[in-house]
Amino acid sequence: MRNVGGERVQEAVAGSVALLRTVTDRDWEGVGAGRLEWSCRATVLHIASDLIAYAGQLAGRAQSAYVPFGITLDDGTDNDGLLDVVETTGALLTAAVRTAPREARAFHPYPFRSANREGFAAMGVAEVLLHTHDIAEGLGLAYEPAPELAEFVLTRIFPQVRPGPDHWRTLLWATGRGELPDRAALTEWRWHNNLVVPADRLTLQGVTPASAADLAAGGDGGFAWVEDGPCDGTREAAKMVLKGYEGGVHRAEFGVFALVRREDGRAVGAMGFHGAPDEDGRVEIGYDLTESSRGNGYATEALNALAAHALARDDVRAVIAIIDHDNVPSQSVVTRAGFTRAALDEERATSEGREADGPLRVYVRTA
Template sequence: MRALGGEQVEEAVAGCVATLRTVVDRDWEGVDAAGLEWSCRHTAFHVAEDLIAYAGQLAGRAQDGYVPFEITLEEGTDNAGLLHVIETTGALFAATLRTTPRDVRAFHPYPFRSADREGFAAMGIAEVLLHTHDIAKSLGITYEPSEELAESVLTWLFPHVQPGPAPWPTLLWATGRGELPGRAPVTEWRWRNNLVIPTERLVLTGLRPAAARDLRLGGDGGFEWIDGGPYQGTRDAAEFMMKAYEAGVHRPEFGVFALVRRQDGRSVGGMGFHSAPDEDGRVEIGYDLVESARGQGYATEALRALAHWALARDDVQALFATVERDNTASQAVVTRAGFKKVSEEEEFAYELRRP
């Protein structure tokens, strides 16, 4: 799976600068960017601010808030100089992405108060693409990024948005900047970084649609797996998740998680929900481990953490799992995690209810 990082940031910045360089002689201060209350010049500077801020979050390993610094333009900086600032902050951000380990997460407020390296890359690319569009539209020039960049933003930051006929119009619609046939206009929106749930030895890392698609097609989903991984059950779960995403019914927090081992950053299995909770607040959990990771308590540890997270929500009343009759190891996992057997038909059914 192709990682999202410095190369894509540089591509987005290059497209922005090439587009806006054609109108550096125009008045950017006296014209508001399309759909915004900022001038085109302020919007362009905002792009540079975001790029350097995201670099700062990752480089500084910020955990509780934004790193307290800002940049300013020297008095008298013209539009060409401002584009140079965008190029420079983009280069600094790209360099930061290339030198940041994959497991690093830093503070970002929405929705789970952190983002990883790829999440920050996607947010930076989104800022560049969308605000270049806002400026170009107001100044009456044509701008359209590559479909690959637009699709990357959608599959990394908009897992709750059903794919449309083409990525760029879908991204514009999802951010309230355009129309899409058959869909109501968007008036409020936010992107969504993936959920992670830490345990003593693992990090349950929520799969984005891009990762799920890669797993479905036989790839590694962007993870390094221990020998023999990923197991077929994880690939099957990724396929179910992609079907929900493509149908527009995927709720990212009730998706699939890779079980990443803290000690070496390698994935040992997958765990997740079969769907979002039903009208009674019931939701099914499934899981599997790579064979060489079994018998070490990883599944029990992960299941306890995921169950605790789910049952702390108002929309979840009960979790259930089905286990084959001859799978005594899995029966022991759900039992140790607090589930009670409630049925013994073709498969054993287990349930864990909110206290």
């Protein structure tokens, strides 16, 4: 999957500036930006401030907080000059996204305290699209960005939002700015960058709906795989992510994660959940490792890290793994990761109704 984040930032900024250049002779300071408490001029400055902040975070790889700097305009800067600043800060974010390595991450507070280059690109595009909408609403202008820009944002940082037939109106609804006929209006919202769970030699990187779609279609999902990856099981898991996303039930915390080696940034497999916890707080986990990567302890390491991460949550009481009775290597993996064999009656109840070539083994890990 090609890194298109820089292009999307560039397109979003160009569309916004082109519209606002037509009304630079109007009063931006005395007019409110839609439903915001800011003036239109303050909102344009906010766009520029976010773009430079994201560029700085990503380029500098800030890890614990925002880099403490901001934009100060020269006295007498008019509306045209302010748009020059937006174009410049947009170009800086575009460059930062295009040049950042695949594995680069930097601090952002919501909700998992970091973002990768696609996340920063999507946040930048979101700021441009949404606040241009606010400004246009205040100034009485018609504004509708290209649908692929809204789709880019939704499939990267709004994995919890069920897609609609119109990406732009879905994004407006998801950010409390619009209505959809089959959904209640939102008063609170938050975007979600992909979750990364650290392990010793690996990082477990959350697969976004955009990555899942690419994997399901035969692509790499934006990851650099070892020579025999991704596996068929990984592609099937990606299809499960897409199904959950399209149904509006996908939760990034209980999705699929690519297992990426720290030493070279290569993905060696995938691991994830079959959905959110049930009413008893039980969540099922599964995994897939490329043949060339087996025998190195990667599956055990990743399983231990992801199970511990899940069990640290208040809504998870047990993580279960269901394994074919003759898959001894996989049973050894879960045992080394702290899972124990379930009682026979629990095993029968858990595996009842599942299609399998033979008996199934159920293993459980609790906090």
